[in-house]
Amino acid sequence: MADGECLPAMDLMRSEPMQLARVIIPMESAHRAISYLGELGLFQFKDLNKDKSPFQRTYATQIKRCGEMARKIRFFRDQMNKAGVTSTKLTYGSVMTLDDLEAKLGELEAELLEMNANSEKLQHAYNELVEYRLVLKKMGEVFNSAQKKATIQHREQEHRRVEGSIDSPLLLEQEMTTDSSKQVKLGYVSGLVPRDKSIAFERILFRATRGNVFLKQDPVGEPVVDPVSGQKVEKNVFIVFHSGERAKSKVLKICDAFGANRYPFTDDAGKQHQMITEVNGKLAELKTTIDVGQHHLVSVLQSISLQFEQWKTMVKKEKSIYHTLNMLSFDVTKKCLVAEGWCPVFATNQIQKTLMQASTDSNSQIGAIFEILHTKEAPPTYFCTNKFTASFQEIVNAYGVAKYQEANPGVYTIVTFPFLFAVMFGDWGHGICLFLATLILILREKTYSSQKLGDIMEMAFGGRYVIIMMSIFSIYTGVIYNECFSVPFEIFGPSAYACRDPSCRDATTIGLIKVRETYPFGVDPIWHGTRSELPFLNSLKMKMSILLGVAQMNLGIILSYFNATFFRNEIDIWYQFVPQMIFLNSLFGYLSLLIIVKWCTGSKADLYHVMIYMFLSPMDDLDDNQLFLGQKYLQLLLLFLALIAVPWMLIPKPFLLKKQHEERHRGEAYVPLGALDDNLGPDSTPRSHGGHEEFEFSEVLVHQLIHTIEFVLGSVSNTASYLRLWALSLAHSELSKVFYEKVLILAWGYNSVVILIIGIIVFIFATVGVLLVMESLSAFLHALRLHWVEFQNKFYQGDGYRFYPFSFALMGDDEE
Amino acid sequence: MGFILTTLIFLVIGIIACFCARICCNKGPSANLFHLTLVITATVCCWMMWAIVYLAQMNPLIVPILSEGE
Numbered sequence: 001m002a003d004g005e006c007l008p009a010m011d012l013m014r015s016e017p018m019q020l021a022r023v024i025i026p027m028e029s030a031h032r033a034i035s036y037l038g039e040l041g042l043f044q045f046k047d048l049n050k051d052k053s054p055f056q057r058t059y060a061t062q063i064k065r066c067g068e069m070a071r072k073i074r075f076f077r078d079q080m081n082k083a084g085v086t087s088t089k090l091t092y093g094s095v096m097t098l099d100d101l102e103a104k105l106g107e108l109e110a111e112l113l114e115m116n117a118n119s120e121k122l123q124h125a126y127n128e129l130v131e132y133r134l135v136l137k138k139m140g141e142v143f144n145s146a147q148k149k150a151t152i153q154h155r156e157q158e159h160r161r162v163e164g165s166i167d168s169p170l171l172l173e174q175e176m177t178t179d180s181s182k183q184v185k186l187g188y189v190s191g192l193v194p195r196d197k198s199i200a201f202e203r204i205l206f207r208a209t210r211g212n213v214f215l216k217q218d219p220v221g222e223p224v225v226d227p228v229s230g231q232k233v234e235k236n237v238f239i240v241f242h243s244g245e246r247a248k249s250k251v252l253k254i255c256d257a258f259g260a261n262r263y264p265f266t267d268d269a270g271k272q273h274q275m276i277t278e279v280n281g282k283l284a285e286l287k288t289t290i291d292v293g294q295h296h297l298v299s300v301l302q303s304i305s306l307q308f309e310q311w312k313t314m315v316k317k318e319k320s321i322y323h324t325l326n327m328l329s330f331d332v333t334k335k336c337l338v339a340e341g342w343c344p345v346f347a348t349n350q351i352q353k354t355l356m357q358a359s360t361d362s363n364s365q366i367g368a369i370f371e372i373l374h375t376k377e378a379p380p381t382y383f384c385t386n387k388f389t390a391s392f393q394e395i396v397n398a399y400g401v402a403k404y405q406e407a408n409p410g411v412y413t414i415v416t417f418p419f420l421f422a423v424m425f426g427d428w429g430h431g432i433c434l435f436l437a438t439l440i441l442i443l444r445e446k447t448y449s450s451q452k453l454g455d456i457m458e459m460a461f462g463g464r465y466v467i468i469m470m471s472i473f474s475i476y477t478g479v480i481y482n483e484c485f486s487v488p489f490e491i492f493g494p495s496a497y498a499c500r501d502p503s504c505r506d507a508t509t510i511g512l513i514k515v516r517e518t519y520p521f522g523v524d525p526i527w528h529g530t531r532s533e534l535p536f537l538n539s540l541k542m543k544m545s546i547l548l549g550v551a552q553m554n555l556g557i558i559l560s561y562f563n564a565t566f567f568r569n570e571i572d573i574w575y576q577f578v579p580q581m582i583f584l585n586s587l588f589g590y591l592s593l594l595i596i597v598k599w600c601t602g603s604k605a606d607l608y609h610v611m612i613y614m615f616l617s618p619m620d621d622l623d624d625n626q627l628f629l630g631q632k633y634l635q636l637l638l639l640f641l642a643l644i645a646v647p648w649m650l651i652p653k654p655f656l657l658k659k660q661h662e663e664r665h666r667g668e669a670y671v672p673l674g675a676l677d678d679n680l681g682p683d684s685t686p687r688s689h690g691g692h693e694e695f696e697f698s699e700v701l702v703h704q705l706i707h708t709i710e711f712v713l714g715s716v717s718n719t720a721s722y723l724r725l726w727a728l729s730l731a732h733s734e735l736s737k738v739f740y741e742k743v744l745i746l747a748w749g750y751n752s753v754v755i756l757i758i759g760i761i762v763f764i765f766a767t768v769g770v771l772l773v774m775e776s777l778s779a780f781l782h783a784l785r786l787h788w789v790e791f792q793n794k795f796y797q798g799d800g801y802r803f804y805p806f807s808f809a810l811m812g813d814d815e816e
Numbered sequence: 817m818g819f820i821l822t823t824l825i826f827l828v829i830g831i832i833a834c835f836c837a838r839i840c841c842n843k844g845p846s847a848n849l850f851h852l853t854l855v856i857t858a859t860v861c862c863w864m865m866w867a868i869v870y871l872a873q874m875n876p877l878i879v880p881i882l883s884e885g886e
Contacts, residue, residue: 011850370886411850415857423865476862480869496873497880503833511881517818521866530880542871547868 012389013466014405014566017345018379018803023355024340024369030328033358033368034321034806040346040354041807044341044380048329050081065102066319072105073312076304079112085301091602095507098318099286101311108304116301119293126286127227128261131192131235132278135263138218138237139190147269187253188241193260195219195234203256205240208250214241227261239265248565268583317808340373342380342803345752348372379404382803387415388465395466400798401787405566407559409792416552416791418469419781421547424728424779425470427736428478430771434471438464480522481729485767486736488525495519495526537733541726549722549790550588553715556704556794557581570803571660575653580711580794583645588719589590597627614639654701661695710793718790724782731776739766818858839861857867 021043037043049057080086193201202215216239223232238260238549240251255262266272328337343351348370355368382403385393389410395417396402396410425431426446441448441464448461462466482488496519497512511532519525523540527533557580564572594607606626613620614635622632743766747759792798804810837851 008847008849010845010853013850095882157838277823411853411859415854415861419858419861419865477865480865507882508884509881511879513879514876518870520818520822520870524880526880529883530885532881536876536878539878540869543872544865544868548864551864596871599871599874602877604877685867 010411012385012393013408013411015379015381015402015408015800016384018342018382019345020340020346020373020375020377020379020406021348021351022341022373023351023369024331024338024360024371025328025339026152026364026366026368027335027337029364029368030325031321032362033355034324036354036358037316038321038324038806038808039319039350040347040350041805042343043351044245044803044805045324045327045343047327048340049327054559054739057331059322059326062322062470062535063319063326065098065321066315069102069105069315070319071310072109073315075109075309076112080117080305080308081302083298085298085302085305086337088311091734098314101314105311108300109567111300112297117296119290119297122286122290122293123230126283126485127225127230129279129286131224131261132263133229133276133283134220134224134235135190135192135265136276136279137236137271138220138268140276142239143215143267143272144269146486153670157593169338179230185242186243187248188239189248189255189262190237190239190265190266191222191255191260191262192220192235193217193238195236195259197299198236198238199260201238201254201260204258205251206252209242210246212243212247213251215239221228223563228259239600241670267720273399283484285334293369320806320808320811343805344382344803378800380803381405381800383408383410389477391463391466392417394462395784395787397802399792400626400796401800401802403797403800406797406800407563407566407795409559409787411794412559412694412786413467417787418473419527420725420783420786421470421779422477423475423544423725424782425474425732425775426477426481427483427485427732428475429483429487430736430767431471431478433472433768433772435468438468438471442468470776481733482525482528483733483736486528486733486740488523488528490525492519492521495524497524497526502728512659538726538730541729542723545589545598545722545725546719547595548594548725549719550584550592552722552786552791553584553718553794554581554589557584560795571653571656575656576649581649583642583649583712584715586642586645588715590635590638601627603627646708646712649711650704652695654704657700658695658697714793721790722786724786728775728779728782732771732779735769735775736771739763739771820833820865820869822861822870826859826863826866830855830863 003301011268031509038748049696198217198753202217205215217236218238219236220234224235225231226233241249242251251263266275267440325337326337331338335720352370355370359367381404383389383393383402392414393408393410395412396408402408441461445464453461478484479491494516496514496516500506500513501511508531511530512526523537527536557577560580561573561577564570564577591607591611592604594610597603598605598607605627610622610625610627618632618636618639740763743763747756747763750756831840833855834852837855840849841851
């Protein structure tokens, strides 16, 4: 829609003109065409198969394949992370087709799984052998010491027997023989039990076998890797001597219950020694095998890591291409795919060239056909932003995406948002700190944009241009408010005030007087610390808020005029823009005028009184509150204008809209009978292709009533809402003053270096934490609210939808 | 007098900034108009803020009363 005015178009003011296009692609070049369009990133596909479920679509199997490959790639990434191999940046390896990639991924996965299983088995065996070796060593010691004691005792007995009398040898021999025949063989079970369970183990063994076992435990010095769980556990080596089969089965069951691993043990010293050497040999063998296996695994993972990123992107791209292909529909001959979608008008040539390229590259005989459709559907909104304007546009979009081709508040937000923030933040010391911090972010843009930052850092980094604009404006308003960490400076010449007489007696009672010209730039430095500082500054900042607010609201209404002109909406201009301007300016524009006149003349008129009595008793004389000649008559005129503006906004527009609707659809009252039947059919969504529009007069009237009341009441509440500029600015300067005076100056007064250093540290933390972070967030939020509500409700519809093209660059790095 | 002088200074600075923007990034008429809008808006905002603070101090109704011990 070309605008009728001679004003040239402005970047970013309105959405790029968009068109609905249809592309017919032959089957053989379909995949390549979509891939090239994805690289170009300027075409938004419409889903032509919306009523089909994901499984009914043509390319469902391909997507499943891609999903499988993505799973394998995730598996590789986990393995690489476990082995500590990092994936290097994109290296340009060989370009392979999807089938080749699938095969390669499959074989690599099988190899990795096999290697993992093998190494697990080997590790298990290794751990078992380690435990067995411990059992052999410890029990060997036990048996040796026991044997030594036994031989000593035996020798002593022998000695005693030999030395004994001849009287009782027979009996003893009998005892001996009976002893040997009745000797029950002791069985034993040896193994390792976890140390924390060893006491319970002992107790249960004792109870279960009624005390008929002998248990000897020996703690192992260092923790041992348990073969079953794979963790390092403190263990004790134990050996249980029991007699009889029943006791043995009980002991075995208890060992299993406590997870004690059992290992066989011989009491033959020679065999023990042999076992130990055998076990040592096997352990050494296993260790080398495990090391070789690990080495092989790492080398395979490293070879994967070189191509990992490339494979990952390829799989992601293919998946998105197949998703897009699923959105296309077949044409009648089933030999071509039909795509419908939105694209910007300026991109037409690029898209046509890309399609031609795809056709030639895939050696197809027919080229793709690109045709433009005409529709009444609302196109998506597309703004060509660069990295600077993108963050401001995001702020506007967060409230609502602009309707197609309506005026974009983002243009003015780039300046007014940081400006209103700065009005609330006003301190050039803090502004410089913010500026330096953001400068670091901007100078190291390249490194940060490729890293993965935390949530908060990500937000701060994304908004770095917003923050730097905010800090630059804060430095300016800080100079105007004359505050640097709440300290004023006399930069622009001497203060305008001086004592009334040389002795300065009245300085603390009546005060100083103005002797020179007004301080040329900003607030006079004398005010800081005086008793009348707050009344003066409050009056100044409140009036400033009203003036800035009225200016911004007028800008909003003027933007609605530009919208009405662009869309050739005469009704809106005469019956909405004009009465709105008249109403707002006859009340609050007049208030702004009074403020300025009072400042210029220095009159003592009470503006509250003037405004309120303008409504309550407009015919009264003004007396002391007269600011200029003819004020009473001007007030009567403005009151009258405001009063007629309200019905002017409310009544004519619905009637005119009704007349317009009747004129437009004058010929459609008579329709052929056949068409009537069609209308009653299931096609109850005529709006999707711009059909016959409904017009309910009562609905339009109510809508207009709501709009009028909202504007009239809103003009008072919105103007008052701008007083938050005063409130936050006051809070900031008071906090800053408290931290300066009560922390820094107090610490200075003690004349001690330690207290001074503590004071400085507390001051820095308080400034950064409260003033730079919290106050910034607070001022940001309030400036945002002022824009979203008070500025934008004058003209912004914000019910469009965003242009989201099929683009590989826009595919997020989603860590599924 | 001081008011008009400084207003003229703001005007001159604004014009210089417009020229700088035109020289530094000359990217076609729509982009130029966009940069011009930004510069003008910034200049107007800054001027308004200064003018408000200046006018408020021209004929003051409250005078500074020093606090004890200064």
